[in-house]
Amino acid sequence: DIQMTQSPSTLSASVGDRVTITCRASQSISSWLAWYQQKPGKAPKVLIYEASTLESGVPLRFSGSGSGTEFTLTISSLQPDDFATYYCQQYNSYSGYTFGQGTKLEIK
């Protein structure tokens, strides 16, 4: 089974900051990685898929990079609406998907 290690688990930042969240896979997943944003009481929303492809309608301040086992999500200039929990997820095979543990982005 592929394990996903996401860090940090909590991130305190201010509006306007640039932040980066990392995700490491226990084996190569090529570019089969997605990033989701989740707000309390809501279903997750996809931000990035195939490691670096921005979902339609998602602001350009979000970007993803990486391949193989190392991936990053970057928010270039935090906005008030961005404070939420973020998850990475590998989908290398239909036989098993895995999410990272999540990163809670808090207002400093």
Place this chain on the structure above:
Amino acid sequence: EVQLVESGGGLVQPGGSLRLSCAASGFTFSSHWMSWVRQAPGKGLEWVANINQVGSETYYVDSVKGRFSISRDNAKGSLYLQLNSLRGEDTAIYYCATIVPVKCFEYWGLGTLVTVSS
């Protein structure tokens, strides 16, 4: 407009069973792999199961193998998850989601809460 509406959650005793349903509309249900994902209270997301377009391929996370069963009825546009031998650690919101090539989860339902407690 794509809609996924889960139902069937509730309070059940340990060892009990539940059947969750997900009613799909607004897209060609029979063309998509489908999935169940769960989230325990205050915890992260956990993939539970996948099923292919015709129901001939199913996959599960290890913790539910032999206890949960995913199925679908394309004529009704519905996805199901049979939960047997339930344990406290199965307490969670259960979401159904569509799987699309390249993107993975595209649409999510609002979820249904399963609580396992005596």
